[in-house]
Structures are given as C-alpha cells and as structure tokens.
Amino acid sequence: MKLLSLTEWGNPILARPAKNVSVAFLKTVRFKNLAKNMIYTMRRTHGVGLAANQVGVALKIAVIETRPTPTRPKLARRGPIIVINPKIIKYSKNQIGDWEGCLSFPGVRGRVPRAKEITVTYQNEKGQKITKKATGLWARIFQHEIDHLNGIGYAERMKDMKTLVTIDEFKKRYVRIS
Ligand code: ZN
Secondary structure, eight states: OOOOOOOOTTOGGGTSOOBOOOTGGGGSHHHHHHHHHHHHHHHHTTOSEEEGGGGTOOBSEEEEEEOOOSSOTTOOOEEEEEEEEEEEEEEOSOEEEEEEOOTTSTTEEEEEEEESEEEEEEEOTTOOEEEEEEEHHHHHHHHHHHHHHTTOOGGGGOSOGGGOEEHHHHHHHSOOOO
C-alpha cells in the first residue's frame, strides 16, 4: 500500500475535467493499485472522499468512505466504495449549508450549500452500472468528489466567502458538524 501525494489547489489538474474510464481499464493492475492506494491515502489523511485528480491522475475515479476521524469522532462507518464515471442526474431543490474541508485545500474550512438529496449514476469497480439516491453527508461527499472530477473546487460553490475560515479559527468558533 502506498501513500499517494496529493495535488493542491492551484494545480491545473484540479481545474480541468477528468477523463472517462473504460471498462477494460478496470481489469488492469494499474487500476487495481490506484484504487487500493487511493483508499489507503484517504484513510491515512482522514478524508471521507478522494478523487483521482487529487492524486495526479486525470481519470473519473473517486473513493468514498465515512468512518470516525479525529475531527469527526461520531461519523458512522459506511463504505469504502469505488465510484467510476459518476454523474449526478437529479438534485433536490432543497439545499443545506454545511462545513467542508478538502485534502487539496489544506488548513481551511468553508460553508457550502449542497443539494440535500441527489440521484447519482456510476460504475463500480467491476464495471456494473449503479443508480442510487443519496442524502445528507453521503450526498454532500458525492457532490464534492464529482465536482473535483469536473474540475470544480468547493470554494467555487460557496455563497458566503466570509465563511472561508482557517481550521484553528473553525475549531475555536464553530461547533463541529458531526
Ligand atoms: Zn476535495
């Protein structure tokens, strides 16, 4: 297992849409190692999601998992899942604002409005097509990661830039989200 190095905001790979992945690629050792190492890297860095362009690979692959972390000790365990070529096909009109952080945007948090519920389609690591509804935090993570794969960072989704705060100020001033 290898800890992959993270690309950070300002790197053009994060500002461009990643490319679709073929089913044939899913059978390669390169894909299997990439997926394994992305999950390992997400866990080691206490992330709840990681997109391939965040580790320098411009392909539409993301991993998602929630588990208790130092800043979110009460998170329920769910996943990990490997998400290939994801697309959100439906957004609820209802939006919720909540705090987000990003492994590619270290040291800050921001409040981001996101659809409360989404319907997402993607392929799993076997190439099977999956269509799912997601709500709450799970829906938020999907929206954050799929934005990455489309070249969009969470700061671009913020409505109030005054809520872009450092982690230290965040810890002092705001109640933790979960
Ligand atoms: Zn991110």
